[in-house]
Amino acid sequence: MKPKTATEEKVWVKLVLIGGAIAYLALVLFLPALNVFLQAFKFGLGAFFHHLTEPAFLSAARLTVIIALIVVPINTVFGLCAAWVIARNQFPGRTLLISILDIPFAVSPVVTGLMIVLLYGLNGWFGRFLEAVNIKIVFALPAMIFASAFITMPFIAREVIPVLEEAGTDQEEAAKTLGATDWQIFWSVTLPTIRWGLLYGLILTNARVMGEFGAVSVVSGNIIGKTQTLPLFVEDAYKAYESQAAFSASVVLAGLALVTLVLKEIVERKTQIKDVE
Amino acid sequence: MSSTTINRSPISKPKSLLAKISQVSLPWRITLGYLTIMLLLPVAALLAKASTEKPSDFWRIATTPVALSTYEITFVTALVAALINGVFGVLVAWVLVRYDFPFKRFIDAAIDLPFALPTAVAGLTLATVYSENGWIGSLLAPLGIKVAFTRLGVGMAMIFITLPFVVRTLQPVLQEMEKDIEEAAWSLGASHWQTFWRVILPPLVPALLTGVALGFARAVGEYGSVVIVASNIPFKDLIASVLIIQRLEQYDYSGATVIGTVLLAISLLILLVINLLQAWGKKYET
Structure with a gap:
């Protein structure tokens, strides 16, 4: 008797729970996401593409790509080194190092921007020196690179560390005893092992760099056509009541987010398949 | 060699x-x-600048009425947002792990959207959808509820931003959980509610708390979406991060530094708590 009522009740409960979850996700996530596209294409494709050919948009898009092209490789090198240091060595302060690595996730991006201003700004530690040698960091590209690199520092190391730990050192040691150099070991043993974790970290880093707003907005000065990235362009256009331009640029950024999600999903499936093997 | x-x-x-x-x-x-160059030096610059203030001045700047109101708005709203996602995160994770329904894979993948979508875009679209003539805002307006450009909007942005955390920390734990124990509780005559509270929820607590804490930390530091969806008026919906920017724009470096230091200290404290929670969760597993 009992199991029967239980399963009957379960169908009813199940439908309510699924409905509740989807309703919540619709209110918080799906409707706002859908809205980006509907607003952008409200006046048709022509209006949309018109906004995408404006010089302010194009230069913002170019700057966003430039920053990503610089920051992602730098943080990849650092992330790989940090992952190796943490996963392959036992040393006093290891836990502390892992916690320090997490700081960029915990700190408000605005505080990050503030720190960079206090370091390289006119009244900052290096302000006088930089002025004397005529190097502009704050309100120029270098500070935007610093800010983006700070924000995305931990991603790659965090994804690679568990893979390295799981893989163990057997293969690397075997290669070593067979006479491989450190570089050879890295390229032909370590890198293939960690490739999915690394790719995952790269995807996250790139998405975050291109989408970063708070830290970059503090240090950029937001000069249209010069130090304005795509997210800054979105806010600027919205504030100037050009919401059409804002939404058109948002579609580009949302497209980036979708590509990110698809790539992430692919990597997640690949790694799952690999685990089964 | x-x-x-x-x-x-x-x-x-x-x-x-x-x-x-x-x-x-x-x-x-x-x-x-x-x-050292990228992380410790900037932190040191902030702390050094903060230490040039006399302790009494530091305290005075850190506790001006405006600053206090931004802390309250930032932390209380972030906590409420994290808790709401705590409740609904359990629901969403449960539904995604236990049930099958159309578009499940799509919905599961879409949960990560707030991680991938730039926050400026999130703020822009939330401000539109929840404005008085937006899809959802227009339904709420007759009830006298305004979301965009109020504190509710700040909360909405924080809920959006922190949505994935609880779901993603709970999913693996739920997946590993054995159905046998629930079924045992059932066959012993426990009701749904009893099974949920006594059997299902307790093993989830460490992961749930970690997810809520991660979300809270993220919401406290959130800037991009909030600055767009709020009206940024002091004592109404001005958050601490926006106050720092306003101080900087007025070239009030001391004010920005002091509030930034307070925010940094609290963020590091939350990070410590998260680490402890995760250690606790690991102990629970074994």
Whole structure:
């Protein structure tokens, strides 16, 4: 008797729970996401593409790509080194190092921007020196690179560390005893092992760099056509009541987010398949 | 190169240590050098600037009525947002792990959208959808509820931003949970509610708390979406991060630094709590 009522009740409960979850996700996530596209294409494709050919948009898009092209490789090198240091060595302060690595996730991006201003700004530690040698960091590209690199520092190391730990050192040691150099070991043993974790970290880093707003907005000065990235362009256009331009640029950024999600999903499936093997 | 191979085989301990040090250096140097320049130096600059204030001045700036109101708005709203996602995160994770329904894979993948979508875009679209003539805002307006450009909007942005955390921390735990125990509770005559509270929820608590804490930390530091969806009026919906920017725009570096230091200290404290929670969760597993 009992199991029967239980399963009957379960169908009813199940439908309510699924409905509740989807309703919540619709209110918080799906409707706002859908809205980006509907607003952008409200006046048709022509209006949309018109906004995408404006010089302010194009230069913002170019700057966003430039920053990503610089920051992602730098943080990849650092992330790989940090992952190796943490996963392959036992040393006093290891836990502390892992916690320090997490700081960029915990700190408000605005505080990050503030720190960079206090370091390289006119009244900052290096302000006088930089002025004397005529190097502009704050309100120029270098500070935007610093800010983006700070924000995305931990991603790659965090994804690679568990893979390295799981893989163990057997293969690397075997290669070593067979006479491989450190570089050879890295390229032909370590890198293939960690490739999915690394790719995952790269995807996250790139998405975050291109989408970063708070830290970059503090240090950029937001000069249209010069130090304005795509997210800054979105806010600027919205504030100037050009919401059409804002939404058109948002579609580009949302497209980036979708590509990110698809790539992430692919990597997640690949790694799952690999685990089964 | 050849020396390391030769050294390795006969007496492994002291020589391999030597070999380790010789190959250690480059990654170690890059890691420590980069961390110092990119992370520790900026933090030091902030703390050094903060320490130039007299303690009494620091306290005075940190506790002005405006600053206090931004802390309250930031932390209380972030906590409420994290808790709401705590409740609904359990629901969403449960539904995604336990049930099958159309578009499940799509919905599961879409949960990560707030991680991938730039916050400025999130703020822009939330401000539109929840404005008085937006899809959802227009339904709420007759009830006298305004979301965009109020504190509710701040909360909405924080809920959006922190949505994935609880779901993603709970999913693996739920997946590993054995159905047998629930079924045992059932067959012993426990109701749904009893099964949920007594059997299902307790093992989820460490992961749930971690997810809520991660979300809270993220919401406290959120800037991009909030600044767009709020009206940024002091005592109404101005958050601490926006106050820092306003101080900077007025060239009030002391004000920005003091509030920034307070925010940094609290963020580091939350990070510590999260680490402790995660350690606790690991203990629970074994």
